[in-house]
Structure formats: C-alpha cells, structure tokens
Amino acid sequence: MLRRRNPPRPRTPAEPYADRLSRVRALLGRRRLDGYLVLDRMDQYWLTGFTGEDGGVLVTDSAVVLLTDGRFEEAADLEAPWARRVIRRKRGPDSIARVLKRYKLRRVGFEPAHMNVELHAELRKLVRRARLVPGRDLIGQMRLCKDEFEIAAIRRAIHVAQQAFELVRRWVAPGRSERQIAARLSYELQRRGAQGPAFAPIVAAGANASRPHYQPGDARIRAGDGVLIDWGARVGWYVSDLTRMVWPASMPRSIGRIYNVVKEAHDRAIAVLRPGVKASAVDRVARQTIGRAGFGKRFNHALGHGIGLSVHEGPRLGRGAEGRLRPGMVVTIEPGVYLPGQGGVRIESDVLVTESGCEVLSTLPY
Incomplete structure (x- = not known):
C-alpha cells in the first residue's frame, strides 16, 4: 500500500536542480525514453537536493517522483517540495513497479551499476509493458563537470x-x-x-x-x-x-x-x-x-x-x-x-x- 503526499501548491525546482532536470529530460528525448529511474543516493541528491536514504527518483517529461519511506517524508517536504512524493510502507520492487505503472511508461532508463540482478528481474515480471533500458552511467557523465x-x-x-x-x-x-x-x-x-x-x-x-x-x-x-x-x-x-x-x-x-x-x-x-x-x-x-x-x-x-x-x-x-x-x-x-x-x-x-x-x-x- 502506498500513500502519495502532494505538496500544498505546485512549485518548480530552484537552481541548480531545474537545470539538471532539464538536462535529464533532454536526454529522455534523445534516447526515446518515457522516464529515467535513479536509484543511487548521490545521483538522487544531485538531481533533487533530497538527502533521504534507500529510495529512488523517477524523472519523466512532466514529473519528478520521489520514492521514499516515512522516515524521510518530512525531509522530502523540506528539501524538494516541488516533487511528488510516494511514501512506501515496505521495501522491495512492488513500490517501484506501481509508480512505473501509474505513469504508463513504456521505455524506462536506469543505471545498471545501481540496480542489482534480482531487482531488475522482479521489475521485468511486475511491469511487463515497460522496457528497462540501461543508461550506462548517464547521470555520472553529467556529474563529471561541476557547476x-x-x-x-x-x-x-x-x-x-x-x-x-x-x-x-x-x-x-x-x-x-x-x-x-x-x-x-x-x-x-x-x-x-x-x-x-x-x-x-x-x-x-x-x-x-x-x-x-x-x-x-x-x-x-x-x-x-x-x-x-x-x-x-x-x-x-x-x-x-x-x-x-x-x-x-x-x-x-x-x-x-x-x-x-x-x-x-x-x-x-x-x-x-x-x-x-x-x-x-x-x-x-x-x-x-x-x-x-x-x-x-x-x-x-x-x-x-x-x-x-x-x-x-x-x-x-x-x-x-x-x-x-x-x-x-x-x-x-x-x-x-x-x-x-x-x-x-x-x-x-x-x-x-x-x-x-x-x-x-x-x-x-x-
């Protein structure tokens, strides 16, 4: 069971996160992706400013979704109030799969270095309509040159x-x-x-x-x-x-x-x-x-x-x-x-x- 907490009013990310998200969205278009799933904690922080552990970030052309748990709900509200929050009650692939289904994504990029074989196999079973496309350290490449x-x-x-x-x-x-x-x-x-x-x-x-x-x-x-x-x-x-x-x-x-x-x-x-x-x-x-x-x-x-x-x-x-x-x-x-x-x-x-x-x-x- 998931509980989604929406911010009280729509907001846009401040710099430098707005520019970084724009770069990821440009990448989605070039690679014909509907979304990009980020599971590395430092990549998540670089994109959103969110410091929570053990979660994920999904970037689509119209949304940024933070997947986290109740321990970090307040941190998400404070650090990335413009993002949509999905608060999961337990760990595992089910919560990620539900988010991918909710947004009806067909081609989802991900970083192979940060998704283990078991999680990859489970997501393929749970979200059959979505194809998982390896990104080969695309966020890491963006992080090479500092702003x-x-x-x-x-x-x-x-x-x-x-x-x-x-x-x-x-x-x-x-x-x-x-x-x-x-x-x-x-x-x-x-x-x-x-x-x-x-x-x-x-x-x-x-x-x-x-x-x-x-x-x-x-x-x-x-x-x-x-x-x-x-x-x-x-x-x-x-x-x-x-x-x-x-x-x-x-x-x-x-x-x-x-x-x-x-x-x-x-x-x-x-x-x-x-x-x-x-x-x-x-x-x-x-x-x-x-x-x-x-x-x-x-x-x-x-x-x-x-x-x-x-x-x-x-x-x-x-x-x-x-x-x-x-x-x-x-x-x-x-x-x-x-x-x-x-x-x-x-x-x-x-x-x-x-x-x-x-x-x-x-x-x-x-």
Whole structure:
C-alpha cells in the first residue's frame, strides 16, 4: 500500500536542480525514453537536493517522483517540495513497479551499476509493458563537470579540511598513536562545520606508510618517523581529498630524495592539466618523472580521480584512461612512492580544470 503526499501548491525546482532536470529530460528525448529511474543516493541528491536514504527518483517529461519511506517524508517536504512524493510502507520492487505503472511508461532508463540482478528481474515480471533500458552511467557523465554551486561547495570542503589539518599537524608528536591522530582530525573537521570526514582518515606512521590505503592502528609515532595523512571533509554533501606528510622532527635524509621526486611528479602533472588533455597523459607525466628516478615500480596506483559528491568519481587519471579533461572537472593529483618495510611518501592536491588551464584549489604548503 502506498500513500502519495502532494505538496500544498505546485512549485518548480530552484537552481541548480531545474537545470539538471532539464538536462535529464533532454536526454529522455534523445534516447526515446518515457522516464529515467535513479536509484543511487548521490545521483538522487544531485538531481533533487533530497538527502533521504534507500529510495529512488523517477524523472519523466512532466514529473519528478520521489520514492521514499516515512522516515524521510518530512525531509522530502523540506528539501524538494516541488516533487511528488510516494511514501512506501515496505521495501522491495512492488513500490517501484506501481509508480512505473501509474505513469504508463513504456521505455524506462536506469543505471545498471545501481540496480542489482534480482531487482531488475522482479521489475521485468511486475511491469511487463515497460522496457528497462540501461543508461550506462548517464547521470555520472553529467556529474563529471561541476557547476558553480558544486565548485563553491568543494571550496568550502577544502577550506574546512585545511583548517582542521593545520591544527592537527601541530599536535602530531612522538608517543601519539595513529588512531589518536585520526580521531582528533575527524573531531576537528566536525568542530569546523563538516558533516564529518569525507572518508575514514588514513594516518600511517613510519614503515606503515608503504601501504597506500592503510588503516590507522595503535602504532605510536617515533621521533624519526614520517607520518602520511590522507583526509578530507564533507561539507554540504561535497568532499575534499588531500594528503600531506608530517615529520615530528626534521625530514630524514634518506626520505628527502624520495620526497623531492614525488613533489616534482606532483608539480609536473599539475603543469599539464588543461582542457583537451587526455587523462592518461597527465598520469604519464607523473609516472615518467618517478620512473626516471628509479622508483617506477613503487608508484602502484592511478595518479588521481574526480571528486564531488563522492570521494572517488570520474574522471579517472590513470594508465589507459581514455577521457579528456574538460572545464569544471575537479580532480585529485596524488603521486606516491611506497617502499615496503621503509615507508612511503604521497602528496595530494585538489585541482579545478578551468577554461584556459587549471586552478589548484588546495593551498596547504607541501
């Protein structure tokens, strides 16, 4: 049983949602679709501003329907009062099927990455008159280039992340544990207005820094350790993603050469960032710089990725990446060198691709 709650009066969405919905509706026409079903939470937020979990959004040429449950009914009223709400009483394909039938849709686009095989099979049985047409990450492609609202939100997320880090950097000292530093960083992010960390902070001391996605533990910092800190803030649902190295004392001479190589790779990659450049070409510049120094096999991940509502989204900057950079993309540049048993160095910045080049949004020294 479904209960539909209509708003007290018709309203149209404010920007930026009106423009985004117009783009989706233009896509419906080009692909001869009657509607588009969006099940990914971040895609839903991008389209409507609705923050509810475990729901869906159906876009047709004349309606936007939020499918949610009673926990988020008030949020739907506040965040997307112009949309039609369908409040379901239980989870499952039945509620989605009823909405598709109600609008008499024949060709419905969807994102295969966000619909499992079981749900797809059930919907095909329940809505026999509708054909489900895979969209191949169409919303994700629209999210690649950020609009002015998104860029402003990412700037705020970077600002909060940097403020928190500046304080925690001074707090890093021999005897403190990785876990203590990660907890303090998460606290300082929220104290400065973040919804929380963009992801669980990575704090890797000494030899632990040889693992790029290390999880902080109880290891305590020693005087000669380098500490790799990878963190970000989520502010207004948008994220930042940064990495810096911290030395409680001076940088050991043995690490100095590696650090300079990583710094050079980072700076050279940023120097070639501009519209039209292949994402793989930017990765290649950093990889060749590290390779010439003799550490090529120790740079074992892609150079970077897009950020926005998600910490990892398109475009990918790595070997084999076919896409070209476009104005409005916000990407990380994060080369690293990792030596098992010794430690590692990574430097990461957040960079906006502009009409004529790029702008490094993060301003922390490195």
